[in-house]
Amino acid sequence: xxxxxxxxxxxxxxxxxxxxxxxxxxxxxxxxxxxxxxxxxxxxxxxxxxxxxxxxxxxxxxxxxxxxxxxxxx
Numbered sequence: 001x002x003x004x005x006x007x008x009x010x011x012x013x014x015x016x017x018x019x020x021x022x023x024x025x026x027x028x029x030x031x032x033x034x035x036x037x038x039x040x041x042x043x044x045x046x047x048x049x050x051x052x053x054x055x056x057x058x059x060x061x062x063x064x065x066x067x068x069x070x071x072x073x074x
Contacts, residue, residue: 007044015051023048024058 002025010018010026018026030037030045037045052058 015047018048018051020055020058023052023055027052 002021004019004022004025005013007026010022015023027045027048030041030048034042034045
């Protein structure tokens with residue numbers, strides 16, 4: 001579950017001041033609904049994607065398809 005600032009709270013904050021978690025969450029969310037976004041929403045999505053690219057992409061936490069995370073149950 002995402003715990004952080006909403007898009008409403010971030011609307012006047014420069015993208016350079018967003019956390020990586022905020023960029024990742026809002027990118028994923030807007031990307032899911034991309035076909036329903038208006039022109040302004042599409043512009044914001046492109047700006048978020050550009051900021052992620054400028055930061056070198058998103059960090060990988062845990063596993064991925066080729067390198068699954070190990071889960072230990074005690």
